[in-house]
Every structure is written in structure tokens, then in C-alpha cells.
Amino acid sequence: MDILIAGGGIGGLTAALALQARGHAVTVLEAVREPKPLGVGINLLPHAVAVLDELGLLPALRAMAVETSALVFANRHGQAIYRDARGIAGGYSHPQFSIHRGELQMRLWREAGAKVTVLSGQRVANVRDEGSQAIAEIDTADGPRELAADLVVGADGIHSALRRRLAPDEGGPCWRGVMMWRGTSWAPPFLDGRTMVQAGHSRAKFVVYPIAAPRADGLQLINWIADRRVREPEPGLTAPDRADWSRAGRLDDLLPTFGRWRFDWLDVPGLITRAEQMLEWPMVDRDPLPRWRLGRSTLLGDAAHPMFPIGSNGATQAILDAKALADALATHADLDTALAAYEDARRPLCARIVDMNRREGLDAILDRVEALAPGGFEQLADVIDPAEVAAEIAAYKLAAGHRIRSTAA
Numbered sequence: 001m002d003i004l005i006a007g008g009g010i011g012g013l014t015a016a017l018a019l020q021a022r023g024h025a026v027t028v029l030e031a032v033r034e035p036k037p038l039g040v041g042i043n044l045l046p047h048a049v050a051v052l053d054e055l056g057l058l059p060a061l062r063a064m065a066v067e068t069s070a071l072v073f074a075n076r077h078g079q080a081i082y083r084d085a086r087g088i089a090g091g092y093s094h095p096q097f098s099i100h101r102g103e104l105q106m107r108l109w110r111e112a113g114a115k116v117t118v119l120s121g122q123r124v125a126n127v128r129d130e131g132s133q134a135i136a137e138i139d140t141a142d143g144p145r146e147l148a149a150d151l152v153v154g155a156d157g158i159h160s161a162l163r164r165r166l167a168p169d170e171g172g173p174c175w176r177g178v179m180m181w182r183g184t185s186w187a188p189p190f191l192d193g194r195t196m197v198q199a200g201h202s203r204a205k206f207v208v209y210p211i212a213a214p215r216a217d218g219l220q221l222i223n224w225i226a227d228r229r230v231r232e233p234e235p236g237l238t239a240p241d242r243a244d245w246s247r248a249g250r251l252d253d254l255l256p257t258f259g260r261w262r263f264d265w266l267d268v269p270g271l272i273t274r275a276e277q278m279l280e281w282p283m284v285d286r287d288p289l290p291r292w293r294l295g296r297s298t299l300l301g302d303a304a305h306p307m308f309p310i311g312s313n314g315a316t317q318a319i320l321d322a323k324a325l326a327d328a329l330a331t332h333a334d335l336d337t338a339l340a341a342y343e344d345a346r347r348p349l350c351a352r353i354v355d356m357n358r359r360e361g362l363d364a365i366l367d368r369v370e371a372l373a374p375g376g377f378e379q380l381a382d383v384i385d386p387a388e389v390a391a392e393i394a395a396y397k398l399a400a401g402h403r404i405r406s407t408a409a
């Protein structure tokens with residue numbers, strides 16, 4: 001098939017590679033004129049790494065990422081509540097990687113550029129079906145143009161133009177009052193130099209993990225995300241500004257809350273103040289859609305299911321979509337049947353994750369510990385049953401589609 005993909009993000013580029021590997025002729029149309037390595041850190045869960053491994057990218061990932069050893073939940077005093085082993089040590093077939101989002105995108109961009117047609121400066125404004133073809137209407141610096149294909153995939157992110165065809169009255173993303181500040185800082189490694197920690201509670205939370213090996217001076221690039229509730233959730237609340245991945249954040253918005261979070265193993269204000277970049281983003285998502293396909297087009301990644309960035313699911317689910325779409329098109333000759341099979345494989349699961357993340361995902365554990373022991377604890381068992389925490393984490397991972405070999409989940 002001739003397939004057009006709107007959007008050269010992590011989801012669109014992985015789809016391009018997965019579809020090309022199944023023999024399709026793919027063209028990626030990216031709106032940005034000059035792609036740059038934008039963003040800060042993300043995590044790829046093992047089931048997404050397995051997909052990139054099938055595409056031959058595991059050595060490249062190993063070279064550019066940190067293999068995450070564990071996810072540690074901690075209170076706002078930095079005391080550990082639970083350590084969840086990740087990657088191979090956690091019983092998975094593949095590592096979990098902490099990686100710079102922009103560098104991963106650029107790596108995929110080069111890989112896709114060598115195998116399929118990748119065009120920048122091409123904003124897909126709309127798609128219409130004409131007979132047995134889909135026509136993409138594209139805005140470029142030289143004026144509008146049209147391209148025909150057998151299928152158009154909307155991988156054009158949270159403000160997707162293709163999604164608007166399915167939900168014309170949807171409006172802006174949903175916001176429930178939490179702002180996020182995301183930054184990277186060069187700092188000494190903490191813990192084992194490969195751990196991801198989320199500390200605090202749902203009103204003020206600090207997530208931190210390294211995304212590169214230490215350099216010669218011993219410093220390591222540390223990614224951090226500070227979430228703070230700035231409004232109480234209420235129906236119809238909309239984010240203060242259009243969610244823009246590149247808006248700069250301000251220290252003054254963070255230090256009053258996080259300025260005294262000095263842990264035994266990490267100086268949070270020290271890390272924040274030495275940030276080489278800091279970005280601000282409202283924690284937004286969208287309601288799950290009842291369908292992703294319309295005629296000869298479908299959606300993928302954030303265009304299909306933007307979700308709160310909890311549980312390392314953003315890029316992971318986009319990558320899993322890419323594989324599921326390629327598999328469905330390889331299994332079913334009829335396009336509509338294939339697109340329906342793709343949706344059946346992915347839409348209910350992604351809707352479930354959107355919902356779990358709205359209900360705070362695993363952060364609910366942090367809230368319970370904060371409510372019971374706001375000043376910290378001597379023994380965790382005095383506050384919460386560690387077995388209960390373990391069971392909750394296992395249940396979330398199962399519901400979110402983790403594939404742990406030892407439990408066949």
C-alpha cells in the first residue's frame with residue numbers, strides 16, 4: 001500500500017519503519033520545517049523497546065540511553081516507599097530506557113529517512129476520501145498541495161488535525177489544574193545512577209531520572225519533572241494557554257514549593273536551579289474517542305489517545321500502536337477490517353490507561369502515605385502494608401499492558 005503518515009514524532013516515525021518493514025511504500029509528512037531535538041527525558045517501557053528491537057534499533061538505544069534499574073516511590077522527604085525493579089531485573093524480556101526525547105526522535109528521523117520518504121515543512125490540514133483513495137490536503141511554505149494514498153495515518157500529536165475530523169466539537173485538551181515543569185540538569189549521579197524516582201504526592205510531585213551516562217567530569221544529565229496543583233479540578237476547566245511543548249518555565253513557580261526538598265540522596269532545589277533548560281506544560285489529556293478510523297484514515301499515538309504522563313506511557317503506547325497497525329495490515333487484506341482490528345487491539349487498552357492516569361495511576365499510593373504520615377516515618381510498615389503497595393503496582397502494570405515474563409502478564 002501507499003501510506004501517508006501525518007507527523008514525524010516518535011509514533012509516526014516508528015510506524016513508518018514498521019510499515020516499511022512489511023513492504024509498504026511510506027511517506028512521512030512533518031509540519032515542522034527544520035526538525036530539532038526538542039523536549040527533555042522520556043521513558044520507554046520494555047514492551048516498546050521490544051518493538052524498536054525488532055526494527056534493529058536496540059544497539060542505538062543502548063548507546064544513547066540509560067538502562068533504568070528501578071522505579072522508586074518516595075515521600076516528600078525522600079524516604080523510599082517501594083522499589084519496583086525494572087527492565088531485565090524486573091522479569092521483562094527487554095530493558096526499560098530513560099532517554100532524551102528529542103535525540104530519540106532525531107535517531108528515528110535518520111533511520112526512517114534512509115528507508116522511506118520523510119518530508120518536513122508539510123502540515124497536513126485535512127484528509128478526504130475520493131473513490132478508492134485518501135487525499136491529504138497539505139499546507140507548505142510554497143502553498144497548498146495534495147497527495148493521494150491508500151491510507152493516511154494521523155500521528156500528528158495532541159493538537160491533531162486528523163483527530164478533528166472524528167471529533168469536530170472537541171475543543172482544547174482537558175486540564176485538571178496541574179502544571180508540570182520539566183528540565184534537565186548536569187549533576188552528580190544519585191543512587192545507582194540508573195534509578196527513576198517519584199517523590200511527594202499528587203499536589204506536589206518530583207520525578208527524577210538520569211538520561212545519559214556520566215561524562216568525563218563525573219556529572220550526569222538528569223531529567224526532572226516537578227508537578228504542582230495550581231487549581232482545583234472542576235468541570236470545564238481549560239489549560240491557561242494552548243499546551244506548547246516548548247514554553248519556557250520560571251524558577252519562581254517552583255522554588256516556593258520544592259525549595260526545601262533536600263533528600264539524603266538528592267538536593268532538589270540544587271538540581272532545579274542548575275537546569276540547562278526548563279519547560280512548562282499543563283498536564284492535559286483528552287477524552288477517549290469511540291473510534292479512530294474514518295474511511296481511509298486512522299489515528300496513532302497522542303493524536304489518538306493523549307494521556308497524563310504517568311507510568312511512562314506516552315511514547316511507549318505510540319510505539320505499540322505502530323506495531324499493532326503494521327500487524328493488522330499484514331493480517332487482513334481488507335483495509336476496513338484491518339483498521340478495525342488495529343483499533344480492537346489498541347483503543348480499549350489506551351482508553352483504560354487514560355482513565356487510570358486521570359485517577360492518578362500509581363500516585364494514589366503517594367497520597368495515602370502523605371495523608372497518614374505527612375512528617376515522614378520511622379518504619380514504612382507502621383504507615384502502609386508493603387505487600388498492599390506491591391499488589392497495587394502489579395495490578396496497574398497488568399492493566400497498562402506490561403508484559404512481565406515471570407507472571408505471563
Ligand SMILES: Cc1cc2nc3c(=O)[nH]c(=O)nc-3n(C[C@H](O)[C@H](O)[C@H](O)COP(=O)(O)OP(=O)(O)OC[C@H]3O[C@@H](n4cnc5c(N)ncnc54)[C@H](O)[C@@H]3O)c2cc1C
Pocket residue numbers: 006007008009010011012029030031032038039040041042101122123124125155156157158159160161182245246300301302303309314315318
Ligand atoms: C516538540 C515536542 C516535545 C516534546 N517533549 C516531551 C517531553 O519532554 N516529555 C514528554 O513526556 N513528552 C514530550 N512530548 C510528547 C511525546 O513525544 C509524545 O507524548 C509521545 O512520544 C507520543 O508521540 P507522538 O508521535 O504520538 O506525538 P508527538 O511527539 O507530539 O509528535 C507529533 C508530530 O506531529 C507533528 N505535527 C503536528 N501537527 C501536524 C500536522 N497537522 N501535519 C504534520 N505534522 C504535524 C509535530 O510537529 C510532531 O513532530 C513532546 C512532543 C513534541 C512534539
